[in-house]
Amino acid sequence: MDSISYNAYQEMAHYYANEVNRKPYNALYERPGTISLLPDLNGLRVLDAGCGAGFMSKWVVDHGAHSVIGVDFSENMLAFANSNIDQRCQYHLHDLNQPMDFIQNEVVDLVVSSLTLHYLNDLDMIFSEFFRVLQRNGRVVFSIHHPSMILDMHQLENYFQTQYLKDWWNTPNGPVEVTHIHRPLRDYSEAIYKNGFLIEMIEEPMPLSSMQNIDPQAFQLLSTKPRFLFFRLVKQEP
Numbered sequence: 001m002d003s004i005s006y007n008a009y010q011e012m013a014h015y016y017a018n019e020v021n022r023k024p025y026n027a028l029y030e031r032p033g034t035i036s037l038l039p040d041l042n043g044l045r046v047l048d049a050g051c052g053a054g055f056m057s058k059w060v061v062d063h064g065a066h067s068v069i070g071v072d073f074s075e076n077m078l079a080f081a082n083s084n085i086d087q088r089c090q091y092h093l094h095d096l097n098q099p100m101d102f103i104q105n106e107v108v109d110l111v112v113s114s115l116t117l118h119y120l121n122d123l124d125m126i127f128s129e130f131f132r133v134l135q136r137n138g139r140v141v142f143s144i145h146h147p148s149m150i151l152d153m154h155q156l157e158n159y160f161q162t163q164y165l166k167d168w169w170n171t172p173n174g175p176v177e178v179t180h181i182h183r184p185l186r187d188y189s190e191a192i193y194k195n196g197f198l199i200e201m202i203e204e205p206m207p208l209s210s211m212q213n214i215d216p217q218a219f220q221l222l223s224t225k226p227r228f229l230f231f232r233l234v235k236q237e238p
């Protein structure tokens with residue numbers, strides 16, 4: 001099965017690196033949602049799966065993490081991550097649809113993955129890889145499209161059917177087609193459980209109150225309809 005969304009992220013890298021971090025949906029909703037679920041970062045070795053331009057990688061080392069392995073399949077996104085030189089962050093060009101053979105077993109304390117898992121073909125594979133690289137009691141914090149938002153936005157006929165969906169993202173260089181995979185929530189919970197994790201927390205956060213002044217329409221929307229869904233998992237010992 002082909003990896004999806006590669007061309008889109010190659011094309012959008014400049015936009016993503018320079019503008020997305022400042023957009024209210026990211027800066028005042030997604031980023032704070034993910035950050036709210038992070039454990040104490042002090043001394044942790046982190047894997048940032050789908051690190052993009054490296055926002056979260058840099059954030060965790062600046063807030064106490066020991067080091068980060070950032071992984072992404074887009075050369076253009078990684079070029080932006082690498083332009084922000086920090087010895088604590090090592091970036092790897094890699095397709096997460098393949099095992100991360102360059103990471104040894106149990107060398108990571110925390111996996112962070114923002115808005116990436118809905119592009120991956122095989123949830124079992126990625127969660128078994130997270131399990132393999134994580135230390136005892138290691139945690140995974142990730143965000144995905146909220147499946148009920150997708151149901152609503154795409155007017156799905158069948159919520160339970162796993163399916164490829166296309167969106168058009170408006171960028172300064174025109175619209176870019178981005179394909180993602182919709183899955184019912186139970187597919188995530190099955191893959192999580194089957195691969196040795198327990199769900200510690202599920203979060204459906206509110207936007208930060210500062211969004212009310214900056215983008216009242218987005219604030220109203222996000223305060224009444226969830227857009228992203230956030231999880232914190234803990235690795236169970238076999």
Ligand SMILES: C[S@@+](CC[C@H](N)C(=O)[O-])C[C@H]1O[C@@H](n2cnc3c(N)ncnc32)[C@H](O)[C@@H]1O
Nearest residue numbers: 009050051052072073074095096114115116119
């Ligand atoms: C929505 S962006 C999020 C980027 C970053 N986590 C952030 O929050 O800024 C999704 C990222 O996942 C990456 N991605 C998508 N599919 C991937 C795959 N199969 N392997 C590796 N990276 C992938 C994209 O290149 C992109 O950087």
